[in-house]
Amino acid sequence: MTLTIKKLTGGYTGITVIKDINLKIESGQVVGLIGLNGAGKSTTIKHLLGLLRMQRGEITLNGIDLVQNPAAFKKNVAYIPETPILYPELTLKEHIELVILAYGLDHDSAYEHALHLCKLFRLENKLDWLPINFSKGMKQKVMIVAGFLAQSSLLVIDEPFTGLDPLAVANFIDLVKAASNDGKMVLMTTHVLAEAQEIVDKFAVLNNGTIEKEGNLTEIRKFYGLKDTDSFDRLYKVLNQEHCNAKNS
Numbered sequence: 001m002t003l004t005i006k007k008l009t010g011g012y013t014g015i016t017v018i019k020d021i022n023l024k025i026e027s028g029q030v031v032g033l034i035g036l037n038g039a040g041k042s043t044t045i046k047h048l049l050g051l052l053r054m055q056r057g058e059i060t061l062n063g064i065d066l067v068q069n070p071a072a073f074k075k076n077v078a079y080i081p082e083t084p085i086l087y088p089e090l091t092l093k094e095h096i097e098l099v100i101l102a103y104g105l106d107h108d109s110a111y112e113h114a115l116h117l118c119k120l121f122r123l124e125n126k127l128d129w130l131p132i133n134f135s136k137g138m139k140q141k142v143m144i145v146a147g148f149l150a151q152s153s154l155l156v157i158d159e160p161f162t163g164l165d166p167l168a169v170a171n172f173i174d175l176v177k178a179a180s181n182d183g184k185m186v187l188m189t190t191h192v193l194a195e196a197q198e199i200v201d202k203f204a205v206l207n208n209g210t211i212e213k214e215g216n217l218t219e220i221r222k223f224y225g226l227k228d229t230d231s232f233d234r235l236y237k238v239l240n241q242e243h244c245n246a247k248n249s
């Protein structure tokens with residue numbers, strides 16, 4: 001399984017935000033897309049989900065082209081957004097049934113899997129609840145349950161750590177590790193580098209719409225001149241300094 005993004009250039013009507021993005025994700029790989037606010041992470045993800053029309057480039061998943069065969073492409077992708085998207089009139093149980101139907105999963109085994117995920121996130125007694133009754137973190141957990149339930153070859157996750165309690169973060173990390181061991185590909189954006197470095201195999205640093213550096217934690221730290229004693233979060237200071245220097249030059 002492979003996701004290949006080649007020379008992706010895109011953005012919004014009349015505005016080019018990302019330029020010549022090249023990124024490859026192999027089976028079992030967890031890739032972290034990181035960068036300052038406004039670097040172009042969400043825009044890249046929107047292109048990958050087929051929500052924006054690319055100006056140039058090519059995106060293929062297991063050889064399936066996003067533009068030529070969007071339905072087949074999207075069937076292999078699950079998305080966990082930063083802001084939960086839930087149907088107000090559907091209960092948690094009905095959301096689970098919807099995912100099973102949408103992804104054509106075997107009902108009984110998928111439902112059992114869903115119950116296991118709900119238990120992990122302490123949602124097992126809330127199957128009849130409507131989204132209005134859920135807290136922000138609970139809504140985020142429902143999106144995580146739905147995302148992992150889909151068993152897609154590519155899981156795209158936008159800022160997963162926001163709003164989750166530490167127990168849920170630990171469970172989320174275990175799920176990502178299990179998905180990776182199972183050969184799934186994971187692409188996630190995050191600003192929470194301390195947690196991300198536990199699971200990410202390869203970081204791609206977006207700076208002003210282009211991937212400035214790709215590599216594992218050691219390679220990224222070295223490229224940005226971080227000392228052994230520096231926390232990985234210091235990367236943001238270096239990126240911000242680069243940003244200021246570019247503006248002043």
Ligand SMILES: Nc1ncnc2c1ncn2[C@@H]1O[C@H](COP(=O)(O)OP(=O)(O)OP(=O)(O)O)[C@@H](O)[C@H]1O
Nearest residue numbers: 012013015017035036037038039040041042043044
């Ligand atoms: N709907 C839109 N229309 C026009 N420009 C947009 C739109 N959404 C985002 N942008 C611009 O695109 C650029 C990249 O934004 P994007 O949301 O991709 O950044 P990001 O890296 O995800 O940032 P953050 O870390 O804040 O989530 C920014 O300059 C932003 O102003």
